[in-house]
Amino acid sequence: MEKTTIPEEKLEKAAETGDKAKKKIPENKKFLAVVAGIVLVSIVAGILVVPKILSSSKPEPEVITVSTLEKIINVSKLSTFTAVYNGIAQVMNEKKPEETDYYVSYEARVNAGIDFEKIEISVDSEAKAINIDIPEVYITEVNVDISSLDFIFYNKKANTSTVTQEAFKACEEDVRRESEQQAAIFELAQQNAENVLTALTRPIVEQLDSEYTLVID
Template identity: 40%
Template sequence: MKKQQKKKPVKYIILILLLAVIAVAGVWTAFHIKEGRKETTTVISKTTLEKVLDISELSTGKAVYHGIAHVYDLKNDERVLYHVAYDATVKAGIDTDKIKIKIEKEAKKVTVILPEVQIQDIDVDMGTLDYMFESKRSQTESVSKDAYQAAIADVTKECKDNEEIKDLAKENAKNVVKGVLGTLLAQQEEAYTLEVK
């Protein structure tokens, strides 16, 4: 009985010493991590922020478009030879080289002005082309090529006037820029506000 009672206090002492060592190591590590952060703070400048956003094109909107294009007779542009149903993927975004950044040091404010959203890529899925011919004579060797060109022209025209795709892409671009620059600004010793237009 006496041997078991002596072992318990020794176990508690070892446990307390072990916890003390872990606590000291944790405090030491936290102190050095904090010191390391202070040394690597980036100075806010227009050039620094531009480099962070230097990715040429930023695609921020993607939509799948289902359309029907019409292929006309080359000799009579009012006569429809056939119709083609298709699926296309449309990507919209901004040219990051045209982003304007304004820094107001006294007000501790960064303003980012995004350029106009552009349609960056249109991809018609050839596997989805489905034809409806007006006559059997319209079934020529160039059907696929002509149908593809008609689908590209149709979706390009439709997207040019579609403000929803552009609005979605603009909102997504704002969120991306806020996420990227917001993280950088949060690491500064002095707090900056960020406005993205």
């Protein structure tokens, strides 16, 4: 379990508007929980694909090829890391951008991972080496819990029938922007992706030719 803290820059302006409003606004925004969002999909892929490859093996030695490895990691987009996040979005007045209409607190889940279709695999038969290059980690999905929205209005006129929809979009933008600044999310998603690929490929590589060296980066 890993926690990261996000600075209170958005709340400084709120602090200037008065003690009463300030007390209602949470003191910080933070990622509350970190979960290795591994791998049910990957495990299923391994279970479905690897036995088929092994069962189709012939008496003569198999040759490890790129296509063989691609079948093993036959997964598309996969989230390898999930963070639970509590945040506060600031919504400004459209006509007076320097003025705040309201703050809205929310809870969200942020998923990060890689696109497995962009993985690059190379096999050097002479050097007995397999290289798997992992593409860049990115935020794959943001899920804001709409039932968790809690408002603090500075402009009472902003409290309309459509405010929830507007606030929901603001929360999605806020959590995506904040999470993209959290290096720990990308580092852990990268590490989990490497673990997934190792778990999927190493058994079949050792089965076909244990002399091969597997390098994932």
